[in-house]
Amino acid sequence: MSARRELARAVGGNTVALRVDPIACEAHGLCAELLPEAVTLDEWGYPIVDGRRLTAQEVRHARRAAAACPTLALRLERLAVSPVEPPPV
Numbered sequence: 233m234s235a236r237r238e239l240a241r242a243v244g245g246n247t248v249a250l251r252v253d254p255i256a257c258e259a260h261g262l263c264a265e266l267l268p269e270a271v272t273l274d275e276w277g278y279p280i281v282d283g284r285r286l287t288a289q290e291v292r293h294a295r296r297a298a299a300a301c302p303t304l305a306l307r308l309e310r311l312a313v314s315p316v317e318p319p320p321v
């Protein structure tokens with residue numbers, strides 16, 4: 233296991249967020265039906281995701297939603313782990 237993964241486990245946080253490829257998305261809206269806790273739709277039916285870290289339960293649901301996306305526009309992305317906040321600028 234890599235040091236980064238070990239660190240992610242040590243801090244106990246999920247490091248996965250949802251992303252939408254706006255070019256590939258065709259506004260089917262399936263993702264919002266399958267994952268309403270993390271996806272809302274805009275007035276044209278395109279998904280809005282906030283990019284936050286998903287909880288462990290949301291990750292399971294998000295994987296299902298991503299697998300069901302007919303255009304493969306919805307995906308899970310690993311976030312960088314930062315155990316120490318950067319100093320203010």
Ligand code: SF4
Nearest residue numbers: 257258260261263301
């Ligand atoms: S299921 Fe896929 S194609 Fe449909 S709105 Fe969601 S991201 Fe877009």
